[in-house]
Amino acid sequence: MSALPPPAAATRGGTTRHELKRAARRLFAERGIAAVGMREVVEAAGQRNAAAVHYYFGSKDDLLRELLIDGADQIDAGRATLIDSAESKGAAMTLRDLVSATILPGLELSAATGESETYFRFIVNVQNERRELFRATVPEHSESYRRYMDHVHRLLAPLPAALVKQRILFAGLTAQTLLAAREAALDRSDTGDHHFWSRPEALAGMIDAVEAILASPPRG
Template sequence: MTAAPSSPARGGTRDELKRAARRLFAERGIAAVGMREVVETAGQRNAAAVHYYFGTKDDLLRELLIDGADLIDARRRALFDAAEAAGEPDLRAVVEANVMPCIDLGGDTGEGETYFRFIVNVQNERRALFSATVPEHSPGYARYLAHVHRLLAPLPAATVNQRLLFAGLALQTLVAAREAALDRSDTGDHHFWSRPEALTGIVDAVEAILTSPAG
């Protein structure tokens, strides 16, 4: 009788499929990538492997979204815990607690290589799926929103919400650009994006959007 594959083998195949899928979605978009291509890119021979491990394409997208969201938000909550332990954090500390968890994600299936380009494409092509999946895995982000509203309380709530939207879009774009540059590098280093000043600049940019003079 043929022995069933061990758990490590199943886990390895699953992880290879996730890594391959995220990269394809990040580089080419969501609609342009078929599940057979994911299987081939992952080096698997069973054409039904994605269906076996994940179910539908939407199920795979949800799992990839959750993997990165959980990774980011665990770091974000830890930073907010530390900042709030000393009292009510100022805006700089709040922005840093939101931005820095997005940098150098790592991750067991290479989230740090492609996650932000992937979520940009999901939001562009599958906004409803993103909105139905990520918020419940982002309680740390909800703390960020609450702190910003507290700190910008003199402004109308609609103005604060607009700035939060613009700041979020700017952060995603900047981190995705950094991610792409590092991903293209053979050494994982980049003459601009690897410098501490670049990370400080991202925080500066997000903070500037939130605190710009009212028009």
């Protein structure tokens, strides 16, 4: 027996919720966090009820947390799958395997509520303006990132732990910045294609750059 369709009101509510999330993430991505008011989110989503954000999400911080988790869960799942594959190689695992596991999931975000369009620019702005909220929210949804860090520390064991930690930070910021730049370029395109960022060489170059930060020999 097939399931009964949801009531019309529930369907409309789900659509409204998605529209609000898509509109909010885009505004936060393009203008920053503090500069965007909830009334603007409601208007951008084409809603008439000024209290719609409060009704569906609660506070602005609650909305930010949900937007962060939406993308973080997708990325974490994709990264976990790629790290599983790298671990299956045993001693043959490489830094490149791990770097690929941190970058490739960011290219495959779902567009259900606009994650593929604006997520990386959004998280850059959250980290710049609301770093404590980011730190309190995302780590719980990034278990595979801890696995990534453990493997990098192991593969770079001859280097001082403090230096490896610094490189992981720099590599992560670089990957995030590159993904945000790619996202912005594709978002501006009418076709979803870009003469540079859509090319396989650009993806290989991103992985090369992040791998080089981790693997370069120390100086001095």
